[in-house]
Amino acid sequence: MRTSWADLAANSAAENAAPDSSANNVGAGSTLAPTRPVYVPPHLRNRQPSAESPAPAYGGPSSGTGSSSGAGNSGSRWAAPRNDYRSGHGGSGGGGGGGRTGGWGNRSGGWDRGREREVNPFGDEDNAEEAFSELENTGINFDAYEDIPVETSGENVPPPVNTFAEIDLGEALNQNIRRCKYVKPTPVQRHAIPISLGGRDLMACAQTGSGKTAAFCFPIISGIMRGQPVQRPPRGVRTVYPLALVLSPTRELSMQIHEEARKFSYQTGVRVVVAYGGAPINQQLRDLERGVDILVATPGRLVDLLERARVSLQMIRYLALDEADRMLDMGFEPQIRKIVEQMDMPPPGVRQTMLFSATFPKEIQRLASDFLSNYIFLAVGRVGSSTDLIIQRVEYVQESDKRSHLMDLLHAQRANGVQGKQALTLVFVETKKGADSLEHWLCLNGFPATTIHGDRSQQERELALRSFKSGNTPILVATDVAARGLDIPHVAHVVNFDLPNDIDDYVHRIGRTGRAGKKGLATAFFNDNNSSLARALADLMQEANQEVPAWLSRYAARSFGGRNRRSGGRFGSRDFRREGSFSRGGSDYYNAGNSSGGGYGGSGGYTGGYGPGVTSAWD
DNA sequence: AAAAAAG
Structure with a gap:
């Protein structure tokens, strides 16, 4: 075992010493000098390397399942032709920089040393994470x-x-x-x-x-x-x-x-x-x-x-x-x-x-x-229904009242909380300065909070996220840096302390809760500064079967729409290629009658309803 | 206008 890898290392060094121009000589399939490194396909890298037939032995007989879990014993199925990503390879327009496509076919520099130290990514979870994941993987509603x-x-x-x-x-x-x-x-x-x-x-x-x-x-x-x-x-x-x-x-x-x-x-x-x-x-x-x-x-x-x-x-x-x-x-x-x-x-x-x-x-x-x-x-569409999982609320709150209003929410939440623990609450604000100052104020008032935004060091950002996830600091004040994609289990409440200007950002933000089949609550503080969002917000909530306050509907009726008209639909915006040729303007090709363009809501949608928002435990 | 992303 060692000898082969030592060879690889040595060959790799040899390759590194080779003059650059050699690239031109290694056309696909050409024979390489025997001293060159042997390419080991990724799926074979965990096996005991065998001296012969380095490359094409896809799924070869289970000769070397030497390491713990049988990587690649699916046998002959792997011999099937791969889906070639460039069927016209030889003449197909050349790869990128041009001209250097010569060697795409075969072999490679071997950098396979060190792979035996692969850490088991399933073994080093946070303890807190582990405790949760039990719960996580049970309550999934597969139906x-x-x-x-x-x-x-x-x-x-x-x-x-x-x-x-x-x-x-x-x-x-x-x-x-x-x-x-x-x-x-x-x-x-x-x-x-x-x-x-x-x-x-x-x-x-x-x-x-x-x-x-x-x-x-x-x-x-x-x-x-x-x-x-x-x-x-x-x-x-x-x-x-x-x-x-x-x-x-x-x-x-x-x-x-x-x-x-x-x-x-x-x-x-x-x-x-x-x-x-x-x-x-x-x-x-x-x-x-x-x-x-x-x-x-x-x-x-x-x-x-x-x-x-x-x-x-x-x-x-x-x-x-x-x-x-x-x-x-x-x-x-x-x-x-x-x-x-x-x-x-x-x-x-x-x-x-x-x-x-x-x-x-x-x-x-x-x-x-x-x-x-x-x-x-x-x-x-999303799994299940946001009606079930994310409850959206909008409250009219003047700028000057936001802090005390937030305080009320947090107090109520703490009172209702399990074991007196504060449920995880993610508070979105507009600016980095605003994030710092709100965090400071919350801490002063007895609510353990931390903050994540782009002016913090990466170390601070990661610490804040960990501290929040673990429940150590159950309130996280964030800018839009945390609005997208982050999977933070058990966020019970997303507060839009400052509403974003773009309805898409709102959608991403509230998506931080209601995950993994859990219920979630999203509260937005709305005031005159947000009037440009009124229409889109009201439409969105309506489509998600949320209760739209009458005052918000009035705002929406008054507003001129602006950039937030959501013309393209929400979740699963329609394919713009079809939009052009079939239906222009507001009426939509997929779903006549859902003219506000929302895929978000429960009734319209492509095949009978863009299943209003829900999440799976799988992200 | 703000946020993010390089240092």
Whole structure:
């Protein structure tokens, strides 16, 4: 065992010494010098390496299940032809930077040393987390998944699957699915996974909490495992060539995705590395050097790594954008375009691209279509009903009364709380300064609070989140940095102390509660400053079968709508490609009569109702 | 206008 790995290391060093120009000589299938490193496909990396037949032995007989859990004994099924992400490879427009596609076929630099130290991601949970996860995995209402409305559009949409078993993900991945206690796929998984496995690009609208992380991770991991080994051009000694890139808009969300992806890829040999700002780059560089198949990153740090030439996107086969609408809004778009279009990433059609978000305004869809090729649009309603799970309230509160009003809520909540403990309450404010000052004031008044926002150090941010999750500090005051994607179990109450200007942000914020099948409460403080949101808010609540205060309806009637008209619909915005050709204006193609465009509500919707919001335990 | 993301 050791000898082979020692060889790999030695060969790797040899490769590093090779002149750059050698890249031109390693066409697909050409024989390489015997001293070059042997590529070990990810799914074989946990086995005892055998001296012969390094690469193509997919799912070979269970010769080496030497390490604990049988990675890859699914036998001949793995010999099936993979879904080739670039069928026209030789002449297909060249990968990214141009001209360097020569070596895509075979073998690679081996960076497989050190893999034996893989930490069991299922073993190192927080204790608090563990206690909860028991509860977590019981009360799932699977029946609620049966009639989730789903809409797909695009050419030749692969049919959905009903079980994980009928998807050929491979034994190692299946085992991780069991470890995660996933029993059956969520709706977004049922649809998205076959689409991705079929090699298709995807734009998916699905609520966080609907299992979308797994929906894009499973096909990526599986695809990397079954994929042909690739040649990593020896461009620079320390440059790494990930095969998949997952981008997310906040550091904490990247961390969360990384943690999940690590679980899914445990003992598959597929390596996941995370890179984000605010943390020392050195550890991240070391992680990268140990090898990376899937890179999870925030845009800023990734650009840094690209500019230092520590990462190349040349070999990217899979690109996933989480919270894609956020990634493409005004603040982020240039950075994303730089990464996706101006570095060395293969173009659409060569790589496979997946975009996920709970909200997808059609202007953003238009931007996003630049990144996609012949994609499938998927809209999945939420599980169950927000009527059941998230109760939304709006209260008219003057600016000057907000603090005392919040205090009243917190007092009442504490009185009702179990064992006198304060239920987890997430308070959203507009500004970072406002967050600090509200936190300070809450603490002064006997409510243990902490805060998370972009002016805090990364260490402080992570501490705040942990402290909140553990219940140590049951009140978290946050800016929109915490609005999206974060899975914080057991948030009982989301308070919109300051309402956002954009209804989509409201949707994301309240989605932090009512998760994992638990009930949630969302309270908003509304006053004249928020009048531009009145219409959208009233519509949204109406569609979710929430009680809309009469005063809010009056505001809504008076308001001029503005940018918040929600023309595109809410959850699972409609595919903008169809909108153009069929129905313009407000009336919608999928659902005549739901003219306010909402997918949010209970009655309209694609196949009889965009199941109003709910969540699964699987995110 | 604010927030996020590089240092």
